[in-house]
Amino acid sequence: MNMTDLLHPVAGPRPGGTPVVTPVYQTSTYDLPRTPEAAQIAGAVAPVGYYTRYGSPNAAEAEAMLAALDGAERALLVGSGMAAISAALLSNLRAGARVVAQTAHYTAALTLLRDVLPAYGVEVSLVPQESLPSAAASGADVVYAETPSNPAMTLTDLAAVRAAAPGALLIVDNTFATPYNTRPLSLGADLVVQSATKYLNGHSDVTAGVVTGRAELVERAWETARVLGPVCHPFEAWLLARGLRTFPLRMARHNAAGQAVAEALAAHPRVRAVHYPGLPTHPQHDLARRQMTGFGGMLSFTVDSPAAALRVLQSTRLARNAVSLGGLETLITHPASLIFSHGGTSDSVDASLLRVSVGLEEPSDIIADLVQALSA
Ligand SMILES: Cc1ncc(COP(=O)(O)O)c(C=O)c1O
Structure with missing residues (x-):
């Protein structure tokens, strides 16, 4: 076999029309025009056809969708939240800058x-979330x-933070x-960050993250990402764009199912407390109603004892014992057993608490699964 022929196959004319779905641009580099335009491409912010650490057509497609969702001027897609x-x-x-953030x-x-x-010389103050x-x-x-x-499921009052600082x-x-x-940008945030691994992709098969906001700030974040190198690869970006097409449909269902599961748990005699912003018993329910247009699929609840929590964890059949959240399938975790995932010590998480990411199964099936596990 002639190596040159192998490396440069003759491509025939392409029959038919244009693909309806953007193909995966699974290439790390691009054949550039042999003109001064090549230098312009190389010097652009997030060029789509230059080098995949800088950007790709698949990342650009997902970024356009993500910017639109957040009402942002620009989005930057990277390899994880x-x-x-x-x-x-x-x-x-x-060095010398001051950051104020939450303990949670x-x-x-x-x-x-x-x-x-x-x-690196940055001063960081961590404060209780409500006093941010x-x-x-x-x-x-x-x-x-x-x-x-x-x-x-504690909330931060974003408008109050903006007004205070x-x-x-x-x-x-x-x-x-x-x-x-x-929509944090409409409440005064400058930048929004998200793990696209969760609801945005929604299928538990991609690790990705996104920064959205004013173009100038997102471009600065792109420069940092270009140097540090956390690429969202073309196939992951393609999968994310596919997941995003059903994002509003999935979220409507997560909201409805989350509320239904929270209410069913709150009415269960073996449940001591349910933490869900959509319940009137949530201490920040008024803020939730002001700041949120729906309350999502994440909730946690406490049972009578750590042993009872472990019994529930071991008894669910539908809900899977897996970290992460926001996918199609209902997940349950016992945070105290995974304290490292909360950056805490063993006394910082209530060992009687279980966390649920309510999935897209029939809400009645999710409730039936939790109810049977509570009776185990
Ligand atoms: C609230 C939140 N932010 C950020 C991340 C980090 O995202 P990733 O795992 O995609 O890096 C996670 C992951 O669980 C998360 O729950």
């Missing part, structure tokens, strides 16, 4: 805030919020709420 959080924070921080954040975000950023507005008022370059937070850069992790239920 943590990559999005890291790019958003690192592109806006220098996704584990790895907490590690970034508590351990990594201070090692007043803490932000005491002077911060960056305020980092996450709402609702894990696992107690008008000069700070406000970055919000909107992974749990999603743009279907909360």
Whole structure:
């Protein structure tokens, strides 16, 4: 076999029409025009046809959808939610800067805030979530919020944070709420970060993350991501774009099912408390009604004892014992058994608490599964 013929096959004319679905551009590099335009492509922000760490047609397609969902000027797609959080924070921080954030954040975000950023000279104050507005008022370059937070479904009042710290850069992790239920940019956030691994993709088969906001800020985050290198590869971006096509349909169902499961659990004699922003018993239900247009599929509940919680965990048949959230299938976890995923110590998570990501199965089947597990 002639190696040159193998490497440069003659492609015949392409019969038929244009594909309805964007093909996967599974290439790491692009044959550039032999004109000065090549330098322009190389120097552009997120060029789609240059080098896949810089951007790709599949990433650009998903980014256009994600920007539209958030009402943002621009979106940056990266390889994980943590990559999005890291790019958003690192592109806006220098040694000596001051960050105010919550004590309740996704584990790895907490590690970034508590351990990594201070090692580079950034001052980070972690405050109880409800006091983020007043803490932000005491002077911060960056305020980092996450709402609702894990696992107690505590909310941050985003409009109050914005009003308290008008000069700070406000970055919000909107992974749990999603743009279907909360639009942080319209409440004054400068940047939104999300794990697209969860509801945005929705099928538990992609790891990805997104930063949205004003073009200038997203372009700065792109520059950081270009240097650090957390690429969302073309096939992952293609899968995400496919998942996004059904995002509103899925979210409507997650909202309805989440509410139904929360109400059924609240009425169950073996359940002590249910944490769900859509229940009137949630301590921030009024804020939830102001800030959220739906309450999602994430909830947690406590039973009588840690042993009872473990019995429930071992007895579900439909709900799978897996971390992550926002997929088609209902998942249940016992956070105290996974304390590292909350960045806490064993006494920081109630061992009688279980967390559920309510999936898209028939709500009556999900409820029946939990009810039978509670009786085990
Ligand atoms: C609220 C929240 N933010 C960020 C992340 C990180 O996302 P990823 O796992 O895609 O890096 C997670 C992951 O569980 C999360 O729950």
